[in-house]
Amino acid sequence: MAWLDRLLGDDQAVCEDRDIAATLAELTAQVAVDALQQRAAKTPELLVCDGRAHNHQVMQRLAALLGPGVAVVSTAARGMAPKRVEALAFAWLAQTFLQRRAGNLSSVTGARGRRVLGALHPAG
Amino acid sequence: MSGTSLDGVNAVLATARAADTHSALNDLAFVHQPFNAELRAELRAELLALNTPGINEIHRAALAANAVARAYAQPVQQLLLQAGVAASAVTALGAQEQTVRHRPLEFDETGYTVQLINSDAAVARTTRLALGPPVARSTLQS
Numbered sequence: 001m002a003w004l005d006r007l008l009g010d011d012q013a014v015c016e017d018r019d020i021a022a023t024l025a026e027l028t029a030q031v032a033v034d035a036l037q038q039r040a041a042k043t044p045e046l047l048v049c050d051g052r053a054h055n056h057q058v059m060q061r062l063a064a065l066l067g068p069g070v071a072v073v074s075t076a077a078r079g080m081a082p083k084r085v086e087a088l089a090f091a092w093l094a095q096t097f098l099q100r101r102a103g104n105l106s107s108v109t110g111a112r113g114r115r116v117l118g119a120l121h122p123a124g
Numbered sequence: 125m126s127g128t129s130l131d132g133v134n135a136v137l138a139t140a141r142a143a144d145t146h147s148a149l150n151d152l153a154f155v156h157q158p159f160n161a162e163l164r165a166e167l168r169a170e171l172l173a174l175n176t177p178g179i180n181e182i183h184r185a186a187l188a189a190n191a192v193a194r195a196y197a198q199p200v201q202q203l204l205l206q207a208g209v210a211a212s213a214v215t216a217l218g219a220q221e222q223t224v225r226h227r228p229l230e231f232d233e234t235g236y237t238v239q240l241i242n243s244d245a246a247v248a249r250t251t252r253l254a255l256g257p258p259v260a261r262s263t264l265q266s
Contacts, residue, residue: 084154087136091149094218095140112229118218121243 021057028052029061036066045071047078049085093117130168132158135199137207137214153207157199167191171240174224185224189240192222196241197249219246 004024008015036043046066052058053074063072075082096103102114134156138149159167170188174181196219204211221239228235 080151081154083134083156084136084151087134087154088138088149088151090218090220091136091138094216095149098216121247
């Protein structure tokens with residue numbers, strides 16, 4: 001909110017809450033679509049997780065920006081509750097670490113290569 | 125894990141079909157534990173403050189790491205109770221750290237990353253029920 005307050009500055013008084021919410025939804029959708037088109041332009045289906053999957057405006061904007069070639073659906077449609085996905089990602093990272101497999105995409109994190117991520121703290 | 129928004133902790137209990145293969149995870153139980161407003165404001169302000177140089181950072185970072193570990197303890201206990209699973213049956217607790225400095229490839233290209241959680245405290249606090257699982261610290265940034 002501090003970030004948003006700073007950006008809005010003196011315009012805050014004249015902006016309607018619904019316009020601010022719509023702008024944030026548009027930003028969320030645009031950023032996701034930009035990333036998808038850069039990294040995986042041929043994706044036929046976009047699975048959306050977390051709060052965004054329940055945000056009608058975000059889902060609608062994603063679908064509109066991506067066009068008819070990409071199905072935009074909640075992860076619930078593939079059997080996983082949207083709110084569980086991020087926590088499961090960390091279970092996956094832990095599993096990946098325990099198997100000593102690389103868990104990073106160096107193109108995303110800026111690392112030089114693929115690396116086993118994390119550290120083990122044994123109990124007892 | 126809690127993530128950068130610090131609105132609470134999401135914890136999931138999952139099984140893998142085999143430990144030695146790249147198998148899919150199945151989620152058995154899920155808990156969302158919201159932070160109370162005071163803890164959230166305090167931890168958030170301190171983690172943000174630790175992003176920039178300040179006084180007595182080592183001590184303050186250690187206390188913040190303790191706070192992150194404490195925040196994970198209750199949801200993990202709740203998750204195990206909810207699923208009826210003993211801590212001894214858990215292979216590992218994958219805990220997300222909170223990033224306060226991330227400087228990859230700088231300083232002679234060695235770089236560094238500082239991410240906070242007191243993993244030993246996390247083990248101690250989440251293993252009261254039975255024998256403890258190891259904590260595998262996992263992070264998306266490396």
